[in-house]
Amino acid sequence: MWRKLLKLRDEAYGFFRMEVKDGKSTHFWFDDWLGKRRLIEITGAVGTTYLGLPRRATVNEAVNQNGWAIKGQRSRHHHELYETVVAQPVPAPQLGRDVVLWKHGDDDYRESFSSAKTWDQIRLKKETVGWSKVVWFAQEVPRFSFITWLAVKNRLSTGDRMRIWGMTQCCTLCEEINETKDHLFFACPYSFTVWHSMATRIPESHTDPDWQLTLEHLPEMRAGAMDTILLKMLFQATIYHIWRERNARKHHTGWISTDVTRTLIDKSMRNRISSLKNKARHKYTGLLQKWFLHTM
Structure with a gap:
């Protein structure tokens, strides 16, 4: 050294x-x-x-x-x-x-x-990419942000990437032969059902099976608005839990329905907002109330 x-x-x-x-x-x-x-x-x-x-x-x-x-x-x-x-x-x-x-x-x-x-x-400086504020923001959960970053960079070991290594892997959520990142988020019926049912509870949200359109829509929402923060948090939580369920099925360690996945995502959201509220009581009280209101 x-x-x-x-x-x-x-x-x-x-x-x-x-x-x-x-x-x-x-x-x-x-x-x-x-x-x-x-x-x-x-x-x-x-x-x-x-x-x-x-x-x-x-x-x-x-x-x-x-x-x-x-x-x-x-x-x-x-x-x-x-x-x-x-x-x-x-x-x-x-x-x-x-x-x-x-x-x-x-x-x-x-x-x-x-x-x-x-x-x-x-460091080597490059222009700021449009999706940066979707991946990195103050209210993020680090492990959710990391998986989201890998998804954006197409670094997750999806079926199309595994074929390069000589392995065949279909979508374990819907049995689609060609599993890609764009299919998993959110062209897959399982993942889109989860994402659409959760995201449509938030005003100004726009759900689409097309990954690129979804990624382009999120940065265009009003910066700093509570609904925008909630949607970005929800986006990351959904990606994390979809990827987790996909791996669980691949390794034969579990199988849960879309309803259970939605419950897990909702629990993750509540836990994160509650922890933020404990750190900055007055700042995030409204965020917690809004999420409870959207999920009623």
């Missing part, structure tokens, strides 16, 4: 900057203290000769009693760098110790380290 961390040194150099105070812990050539990258990268190895400082010199070694003590004033190659250095405040012991700053964003360096800010800068 330590060897792997050491390999990241060159990348990490771009994230920290030194704020010079006394100059004793800041390397003149190998630390970014001017906001221009490391000086050794700008001048090359020959820069130590032009400015008259050894490679391992610290910033406080570049000053004397009269101020900055570096060469390069008449150098045609590094005159601009010389002017930049001598324009900086002269390090002094009374200013305190040098401060290490970590990059939080473009031209935003702070004394604290943030793993979230660092990851946001090094």
